[in-house]
Amino acid sequence: MRKLLALTAVVVFSTTTGYAADLVTPVAGSAYDWSGIYAGAHIGVATGTVSATDFTQPSGGFFTDLVPAGTEGFHFRDTNIAGGVHVGAQYQWDQFVFGGEASWTATGIRKTIVSPYFPDTDTETGRIQHYATVVGKVGYAFDRFLVYAKGGYAGGEVGFKARDNDALVTYEQNEWHNGYALGLGVDYALTDKLSLGIDYTHINLGSKTSTGNNVFDDGSLGDNPETYKVKARADAVMARLSYKFGGGF
Template sequence: MRLISGIFFATAMSVSGAYAADMVEPVAAMDLPYSWTGFYVGANAGGAFGKIDGDFIGIPGSADIRNFTGGALVGANYQYGQWVLGVEGDINYLGFKKEFSPGLGGGELGAEARLDAFGTIRGRVGYAFDRWLPYVTAGVAMGDVKIDEHVFSAAESKFQTGYAVGGGIEYAFNSNWTARAEYLYVDLGKKDFGFAPGTPYDVKTNFSIVRAAVAYKF
């Protein structure tokens, strides 16, 4: 009788143990919520579309920006609940170089505009849906604008600062890699290049950026 009771007890314990394991396994197999907190580095590429406007003693001119842009980025995020707060900086190649138009006979500015690169330092605010992160961003933009002026045969570069605003959506493929699509509007403000005394030479630069980026989160 004791033997039968022992066999029954062992069988019951085995069945209950297997049942408990079945209950625990799905819980252990569940994915934990993704965390956006951490430092990251990455690269971006896309297109820039806008213009550099010039005004030489009341004579207007403009040079359209239609260029490839690409660069590197670095940043950090902190997630609190579903809210994600971050800061990001980037430096980007632009390679823009173009004559102001229209031509001299029709009231040309008589100059070439150039912007080789630009950078931004921005804050980001997003609302996470697990691995999806829609966000808005805003901050400071900067770039070295060069004007090669033909009337006075002079060239000058000025470091212009302004702002950048935009937004995008980012997706985390795994614990380390993310990808995003992003739009930015960049305004570098207006500067007076003043090649000669009493001859104001105002230059204003603004453009939009549509780009994609990948990043590695540590």
């Protein structure tokens, strides 16, 4: 009873002195703060597209003289599992959150097709082995929810292989491609340290032109080197789990 009377007296005093609002105003800093350094892992699915166009002169094509250079192409599309790790830092100012993040992701994107030019003997394979991103992020926090957009650099290892199964000859290239990444995501702070999120990223790895020799199974080189221009891009949706170190900056 004494406690109730004391609390009533405090309320009356605060009301008469004009400070009643202070009793219902949240204490500054009581909302979740997204500031800090974080690291985590992500896993999901990625759909990748790879195209390879032969620029060998005077004629194009993997062992064909019938198709002009720059017109023969092979196209690959595959959806597969992907996953990796990420690390970043961010700072919250009012409800806005600014930061940067680096990530590395391995993918199972790999597709083998039968050659439309020599379907009885030739096969071609395109793949995206892994990619990395370094992006800037800007977000808006609703207490423990954070919605963000991101953009920046993307690079990845892209492979293309053409195989003549009768002649037992292979042309292959594995090159690092450079491009850009754009994306959106949302995170939810499960605890003061752990957050769970969902992230979408579009990765454009640009193109790379490479010349290589045809190789026989015994390791010797064939007579006709090939030049292919290879393009690659991917769209990835990932579930993310992150751990925040410290209490902010």
